[in-house]
Amino acid sequence: MTAQAASRPPARRPTPDIRIVRAIWPAMLAGTVSLLPFTVYSTFLVPISETVRADAAAVGALRGLGGVAALLTGVAIAPLLGRWPRHRAVAGALTLLALCCLTATTGSYAALVAFCLGTGVATAVLTPALLALATSRFTDPADGGRAATLVSTSTTLAAVLAGPVVGGLAAWRGWAGALWVTAALAVLTGLAFLRSADPGAEQAAAPGYRESLRRLRSRPDLLAVVAVAGLRTTSFMGYLSFLAVTYHDRFGTDAGTFTLVWTLSGASFVVGGYLAGRWARDDGAAGPARPRLLLLAGLGGGLVAVLTVFLVPWLPGALAATTVMGFGHAVVGATATSLIAQRAGRLTPATFGLQAAGMSLGVFAGAALGGAGLAVAGSPGLAVALAVPTALAVLLVRSATRTRIS
Structure with a gap:
């Protein structure tokens, strides 16, 4: 056993979900x-x-x-x-x-x-x-x-x-x-x-108003997490804005049947968020590796899914992409929330506030971006337009997980 391993404190058992x-x-x-x-x-x-x-x-x-x-x-x-x-x-x-x-x-x-x-x-x-x-x-x-x-x-x-x-x-x-x-x-x-x-x-x-802003500016890791959350929301909400139209036009899905598709998307999002919240629990031993892997996996899955769901010509493939889209984006959202809660310290409320504002912006940006892509190049334009925010979020993952400050 190395000296480093001997000096490491024993891992604490996580608090059961029911107690939380x-x-x-x-x-x-x-x-x-x-x-x-x-x-x-x-x-x-x-x-x-x-x-x-x-x-x-x-x-x-x-x-x-x-x-x-x-x-x-x-x-x-x-x-x-x-x-x-x-x-x-x-x-x-x-x-x-x-x-x-x-x-x-x-x-x-x-x-x-x-x-x-x-x-x-x-x-x-x-x-x-x-x-x-x-x-x-x-x-x-x-x-x-x-x-x-x-x-x-x-x-x-x-x-x-x-x-x-x-x-x-x-x-x-x-x-x-x-x-x-x-x-x-x-x-x-x-x-x-x-x-x-x-x-x-x-x-x-x-800290006060100006002090909070000053401290946030000195935390590029937190700002990167906020940006990842906003970009993820842009892609996901744009996707949801045009999902019903896509299923109707390509597969002839009526409103009643589409509710099942919507439930599938929502259920996969719930499951992804719940599991990612467990996976993202950081006891300090894994460092940035675990959240980085979760963010990259979620964003990667979302990137493939958003390109697939608007382009694939057969229903089973679209349903599979819908499931992956919901699950992947939930993993990213839960990991971002965990990073803020675990690392922001006294800046936690301010960072959550900025994250909420960035996600509100993402709702509008997603609909506008998707609409522009659809108008310019149809379904391929829609798919590419909504893939861009996800790709940008991937570029920020390293910054979002680089440091750990309590």
Whole structure:
């Protein structure tokens, strides 16, 4: 046995997932509730448009205001998140979500504008605050990273199952009833968050706004992780924007059948996120090798899949590519979350805030990039356009995993 091996401390057994879930269940619940407002909006777009007497396309486009609001809010507040009591930030964001839902039910176009803007602002605060709070519940960085990925995975699982849930909520008074129930759930979840808060877990004396920005600029590894997350989102969300059209045009898939394709994609994303969260747990022995391998494998799989799904002429190949796409991108997302939770230290809230803003930007960039590629060169142009962000992310992997700073 070498002297180095003899001096290495024994590996600590990882905390079981069930114990982590018991500690962070309010964060997982809050993440689930945060998905409901826009899910109701998208699901009942036609009756909502009829209620406000506006064109469905115009009402649907309003959701883009939420993304713009989330992007601007995320960039503006990211350096401040570390100075706010996180359980209060989450409760405040959930209260804003509840108010937005109630506002939308008044049934005017202006109310829908306020709903979309307010929901975007609330989620820009809520998502990074939940991830940072889950991370802070554990002193071991590996456990903190696992907690953050479990929050993300539970939110993704809720997105996959949201359709039937929203349908059940709407059984009482249609879409307005669904938003009323969502508002009540948001308030109750916020209260549960306040009651379960552990003030001792909050970080004290976090750096101020300018100091946070200065420290982030001195951490190229964290900025590279944020960039990888944003580029991954650009490719994946652009892919989702045109997936239904591709399956319809190439394979004659109707809307009902496509829901099975969507479920396949979502299920593979959930499984990939859950497993990658376990694989990315870093006990310090592997150094950067493990996260680097996970990022490269996920991005490589995603790169092959996005080129395949829009070009392959036979259905089994497209379904296989859809599965790989969801799984690979989930691996990248979970690994990026783990890297931030394990390495950012006092900059964790600010970094999660920037990551959320970058992902909001990716949603719009993906749709725009994919649309441009489709307009210029059809399906091959769409495939290549959405492969470019993934290829750029591959170039940043070494920078994202180069250093380890606690």
